[in-house]
Amino acid sequence: MRAVIWMLDALGAVRGRLMVWAPVFLSLGIGGYFALKVEPGPFVLMPVAVVTMIFATLGWRGPERLRIPATGLALVLAGLVLAAYRAHSVAAPVLHFRYYGPVEGRIVDIDRSFSDQTRLTLDRVVLEDIPPDRTPARVRVALHGDQSFIRPVPGLTVILSAHLSPPEGPVEPGGFDFQRLAWFSGLGAVGYTRSPVLALEPPEGRLALLAFRLRMAISGAMQARIGGQPGAFAAALMTGDRSGVERTTTDALRGSNLSHLIAISGLHMGLLTGFVFASCRYGLALVPPVALRINTKKLAAIVAIFVAAFYLILAGPSVATRRAFIMVAVMLVAVLVDRRAISLRSVAIAAIIVLWIEPESLVEPGFQMSFGATVALIVVFQPWAKMQHHIPALLRPVAMLLISSMAAGFATAPIAAAHFNRIAEYGLLANLLAVPLMGTVVMPAAVVAALLAPLGLEAPALWVMGKGTAMILAIAHSVSGLEGAVVAVTAPPMVALPLIALGGLLALIARAIWLRGVGAGGMVAALVLWSMVERPALLVSSDGAIAGLLGAEGRALTKPKGAGFVAKSWLEADGDLAEQDAAFVRMGFQGPKGALTADLSGTTIAHFSGKGSAGRAGDACNGGALVILSEEWSGPAGPCLMYDKSKLRETGALAVYVGSDGLRILTARDAAGDRLWNRRIWRDRLAARQ
Structure with missing residues (x-):
């Protein structure tokens, strides 16, 4: 009890520095929201909001010793509620299937893609045979081919034929979540066009156009x-x-x-x-x-x-x-x-x-x-x-x-x-x-x-x-x-960066020596966890087009080109500076093109890709292998563990780890959880599979 009173008195002594720590407390709540595996509903958020107001009142009018901790807890909970409110306030329709056809929209942004192609972000989107209440608020289209017919400017309404698809999830479980970024950016679909972009209406928005x-x-x-x-x-x-x-x-x-x-x-x-x-x-x-x-x-x-x-x-x-x-x-x-x-x-x-x-x-x-x-x-x-x-x-x-x-x-x-x-x-x-x-x-x-x-x-x-x-x-x-x-540098575990940030702030800003020591210890612990991180023995893309097996030389890939963003992301997360074609020739997979096999801790990994790959997968499925198939499997279920195109749409990318009891498979869906930015996509994919 004395220790608690001493800590409350110590917190009261630094009340004048509360403003400095306010964004830190707020960040803890915001970070906690994004770390959740299940989206909190109104029956969770409403009680949290009430508790937030109670703590805020205690911080303002409560006993002197309770004001600092109450204010800190109020800010943490306020950060969680604020992030949840923001996520719901930007909600917009997301395309849940692949679309090819006419696209009409107004240019609101112009940038460049991963492959250095010009990209247009469009709002006021119109898609053929899709009702307005299910049409994405914004779509982003990369321009390929000859696009010399117009000069894109903000405010210009254009029409084009494009391939669109829902924003993709992480390229590996626990990796960068593009679906989340797209959700907060208002992007409901991304894609590309190889046909000319044509101007439909003159530019709108005088300030944006003038700028x-x-x-x-x-x-x-x-x-x-x-x-x-x-x-x-x-x-x-x-x-x-x-x-x-x-x-x-x-x-x-x-x-x-x-x-x-x-x-x-x-x-x-x-x-x-x-x-x-x-x-x-x-x-x-x-x-x-x-x-x-x-x-x-x-x-x-x-x-x-x-x-x-x-x-x-x-x-x-x-x-x-x-x-x-x-x-x-x-x-x-x-x-x-x-x-x-x-x-x-x-x-x-x-x-x-x-x-x-x-x-x-x-x-x-x-x-x-x-x-x-x-x-x-x-x-x-x-x-x-x-x-x-x-x-x-x-x-x-x-x-x-x-x-x-x-x-x-x-x-x-x-x-x-x-x-x-x-x-x-x-x-x-x-x-x-x-x-x-x-x-x-x-x-x-x-x-x-x-x-x-x-x-x-x-x-x-x-x-x-x-x-x-x-x-x-x-x-x-x-x-x-x-x-x-x-x-x-190898990708760190999820907890490492928050530990480094919080530990660094304590070490730099805190006045008490013991708090600075705690901060330094947190940073050291984060670096130790980072150095011990385990990379997946096998990675599989969400469409089954490419797989990567970790070996003595690094990760061996099943394709020398294609799926370049996925391959580059995997290699960089491994801490590997090799190019995709160099990773393809590494020891790991063997066999003819489109029908590669490898051994992973006694389990055969069979990867079939390309046109007609489903016809080549039958023999492998009879042997109890882990089969990756870029097409849909319509044959009988065998003793193998089959991840075909349909199942991968449901699970997302795969990460396979080797444990004492065999292989452990983590899916992108399991790692990402059920959140606003992915729940509709997972639900529609599961319904389509059933």
Whole structure:
């Protein structure tokens, strides 16, 4: 009892820091919602909401000792309810069968696919013979073939013939869940077209169309002035238009851990608004009549907010750009109300706003890396402010750059490794060389060019910007070309990243030494669990088209090409940098094309794919094997364990583990559970099978 009272008193002593921990408590509830295997219904959520209000009341008016724990529990439960509400509020019809036919819709987004094809996201969708109440709110279509008949712009209504299908589940049980991402993005179907896309009605939405035309005009002008990949890179930085960036450039940026420079995020927004804020403030200070009559600091903050808003509109309101704008806006508003702009409290407020608007952001790498890096920088610069006076003035910028790069790098490295299964070995070196160029050359030159463009005098500034982007790309290519530049990392267990995040926050922010020790211990435990993770001995895709057997050389695949996204995802999760064709020739499967077999702990694995594969599977099914068939099986049930096309539609991808009692099969459906974003698809597939 005394220990409980002591803990409550200790919590009461840190009441002033509750704001800093508020987003952490909120995140625990949101993360708990996404970790559930069964979707909570109204009979669960309503009592939880009532309990949330009770705890909130205790936190506000309850006994002093209970206020902190009650408020924390209220925030945790509020996060769960908030995430559930958000999931229900974005509910929209999802296509539950394969569709081929005419598709009509209005373009709302233009991007590029995994295979570097242009993709259109359409709303106001019309599908032939499908009633409006069952038509997806949005569909995404990749464009193949000759598409020179129109120039896609937002707001343009188009018509095309397309192959559409429901959003696919994870490529392996427990892997990245595209169905969940599609649900929160409003995507009810994805597909492709090989026929021409034709314009049906002129563009709508004046603001979106004007922003797109301005974006493309600026992008074209920059690429024409600067030229080559430096120009394409510069255009991507300022407008978000990556159409001119080649795959080799993207690979070099990824291999040197500089890919964050091409995604408009907190770094760009911070550098841009920081330069505008400083220029405006110190520029006005040079005019004594103005500086003596108005608060130049607040005026500079207002100007910087408007510049950030314009940058948001120009670059397009992507998730990362919106998040960066919110973070910058909170800090600039803090300046307007005479509060510290860069503080843990400001970051906490920004995180609460983002999580309140889009709770699903919590499970996205962009949110985790942005706020992880920001928190680490703020925590590190608190002692830096006290010790910088002991460092020679000429060395301070170098020391500050080194410390900030190391802090941000250490904070984001485990997050990047968990999501992308790779670590750029020399990423710190690349960032030490490239980020200063971004802050001192590229972004200032871009702002000067924007100011001089109406006068037609932007050429010198763009020349400087081009030199800066060329140097950054040279650094990226040089660093990524070093031996061992990229190290592959095995996918972690689900619990590892939350443990690292919570442990890191405790170790960095908590004031009590014992809490910091608990946080450090949690991080160590997560890394130990990560190092002991077991990868599936056999993986099977949800359509049965490809399988992968883990062996001494790595995972052997049954196809040298095709199903490229699935194969790449499997190999990356294994911590394997091999290409698909190299994985195909590894020892594991043998036999003729389309009828491969392998031995897994005494059990025969038979994989039959391609046209006519069902006719070749009969003999294998008589021997008690595990049979994977990419077609539907209509023969008699034998002593084998058969996963044909129909059954795989019901189960999703398979992961097979070897245990002491034989093979253990985990399906994507079992791993994902019964959630809003997959329940209709699983239910329809099961009904079709029955």
